[in-house]
Amino acid sequence: MAVIAMWIKIDEERVVQGLQEAGEKLDSAEGEVVADFSSVRRIDSSAIRALEEFAGTADDKGVKVVLRGVNVDVYRVLKLVKLGSRLSFVA
């Protein structure tokens, strides 16, 4: 069973900062990190970049990134920018 090392709540107004802060804590994370996107209705280009960066750092550290509560519009954006396959999703 995976150990949930970190749970972060992403605020729609602070997606980039939230992900950056989470990235900084990845060192202490074990197993997987769950980012709760349930309050994020839309993402912009900077959020996508932050997410790419976050996923990359997590990859390097062997941490699995799980996005929780991603709405279908945001999910579609992540598919279009080909981030979908690099992340895991839970309802």
Next chain:
Amino acid sequence: MIASEKVQERVQIPLAAESLSPERIAYLETLVSQARTAAAVFTQFTQEDVDRIVKPMVLAGMEHALDLARLAVEETKLGVMEDKVIKNMVATEFAYNYVKDKRTVGIIREFPERNLVEMAEPIGVVFSIIPITNPTSTVLFKCIMAIKTRNAFIFSPHPKAARCGAEAVRIMYETALKHGAPEGVFSCLESNNLQESAYLMRHKDVRLIDATGGQGAVKAAYSSGKPALGVGPGNTPVYLEKTADLNTAVVDIIISKTFDNGTICASEQTLVIDDEIYEPVLKKFAELGAHICNEKETELLARTVIDAKTGFMQPMAVGQKAADIARFVGLSVKPNTKLLIAPIQGVGREHPLSVEKLFPVLSVYRAKCVDEALKVCVDVNHAGGLGHTAVIFSHDDEVIRKFSEVINAGRIIVNSPGSIGALGAVYNDLVPTFSFGCGTGGGNSTTDNVNVYHYLNIKRVARRTQAHMWFRVPNQIYFNMNAVENVHQFPSRSTIIVTNPSMEQLGHVDIVRRYIPEGTHVHVSVIPDAEPEVKVVMQGVEALHFYKADQIIALGGGSVIDAAKIMKLKYESPEADLEELAAPFLDLRKRVVQFPTDKINRARLIAISTTSGTGSEVTPFAVLTDKERGRKVTLADYSLSPDVAIVDPQFVMSMPKGLTADTGIDCLTHALEAGVSNYASPYTDANAMQAIRLVFKYLPIAYEHPHNEEARCMMHNAACIAAMAFSNASVGVNHALAHAFGARFGVAHGRANALMLPHVIVYNAAVPAKFMPSPYTQGYVAHKKYAAVADLLGLGGNTIEEKVKNLVTATEQLLDQLGFPRSIAELGISKEEFERAMPDLTKLAFEDPSGRSNPRMPLMSELAELYWKAYQGRGLAKVAGVSEQQTA
């Protein structure tokens, strides 16, 4: 749109990117990546979001219209600054006016009456090639299109218009970004080269190539393997016909051909003038500032502005002033000369000036007549202008129609300037654009003026439609004992009674005659008691003509009534081709061959049935035997339905037992098949159920006690009621099997039906190997409907499976009671003979139209299986549980 790059584009655009440095590849990848992200983010935007961005972009474009025009002229050294301002304004203001209220996000159009909705899906990343001739206006226009459709554009301006193109992109991008557009939505190649274009055209994340330019760019776009909107060069013929308003025409042509020094590819290239008005037209051109070249000047001009080797225009002349071109060529013209007019004698390589000339040089041709003028216009059209634009000035609608018919052009501009007319929304109601689709004639995928809808994937959401159904029967049906008396209600001058010999012998004809109003001339036409033949029918038609009949009374079984239906058809519409009318169809309302509606005669058809089975007195069907061709012709159309049906049991009281059983089971089969048919409706169900109830109750009595009036009456009604059901819901595979089997082995129709019936109920009640597509039904319900029949008959059972089983048992018991053979084998048909017949039987049964309304699609192998079950006999029919099969 513009062909000035032609000379340059003769160099092949490379297909790969071998010569690109890693730095350039990285740069291009960044552009695409940014655009891809922007396009992805854009998918979340609403209509209100994009409209909020578009408006300030339009205003920014208009605000910078002059600056951009000046920059474009300075950089490209072609065109007219003042005209480019207008172009920039049209590209923004006119485009906005067209798109502002257009829905381009989410649901964009709704067709409630068709249960259809169109939804927009953005394309994604678009690579857009911008021509030198409209370097800023095209960018402004496409940026508006991009935002309106939520796409990201990478622009590639012409190398000689790189600065002004980039500036236009910058203005649009900054404005868009300021108002919420996604970062990276527009970008512009720093320096355009062919390798980079090729790289981007082939990039996997570039979804569409939007190539407005010369033939080379368009061809490269289409060759890239990507969807492309490639719109290329033209060669616009303009016909000035003698009925035209000459003042308007001449001014319009000057406006058009001098607009931005002729750089719009829709502008007039060769003017064809009717002989009668040739001199006055040239005089008007000269008065308004055109220089009419003499023969020598024309030759000199052609030699200078057209490349003799290629036959194309020289780039150095593109977008230059007429006076400057004249000076360069060495012609002596007035300083303010607007246009050089060069008379030519034909079209083609020997006449160099007959090609596209994107500068103010107009070739003219003097045509002796309309025919010659049209032919020359066709020649011009075929000399590089296919699919693009053509212009005509005329007030003769017929000439305009003919011109439009013979010229292949996406835009045919009438009585207005070609260039500005083609742009749309100024002189006409064409969609405003800066990209002219040229159709297949120009190697393009569209003839449209390219606008928002070309930058969208349009998704159609098609909800299931409620198919219209019908319930059609004769509007007068008289039933019960002595219903024949109602014949007296129908006045007639001349009536023909179509009947068969036995009806005469039984005295039935006399009974009918008794009720025909006095003073009516009555002729009795006796036909053989067999399926009607073409010859017999045609003899009847002759009689109808001879007696000028206005009424036909068909007295008999199905064969007599069918014969009368066809006699009426041929009498009223002699041209009706029975062979053609028998053409197969899938949907009655969409059939290819329609029954005639023009009638030269009119005759009322009263059908009096003397058997209780076919129900022909109310059906729209008729079967005819064509002995000469050795085939049956089945006709089906509601126009064949009798006008009046009389269902009087006195005519069936003497039916023999065998016929009572055969026709009774035919009636039951009609009702059961209509009940589970894919065309069944609540209307037909009501009739089918009632008919089934009556058959189970009264058929055994009518069979055992032929003189029981109530039983005879109810069976006669049952046959008619069942016929009303199957006239509207059709029958099914039981009839398909019975038709083929009965014809092959000479077995009466009712008897053939009886042999198949229990097996078909079991077959239809099971989960189909293949479902029959049907817009009329929801889910598979045949087994439930059989169960409902069992309930109606009070057969008991707790589950659907039990109820179906009880119905099969009850049906078998009824057949036993009526003395039907239990199997085909009992008829004395050997197994070998039956086996030999099987391929033909299954083929004929499969092709029989009856099977098309069956709830379960009968596979050929299943038809053979059903035949073999019928061969082996009933009592073996096993109802497989639906749930059991589904889990198996």
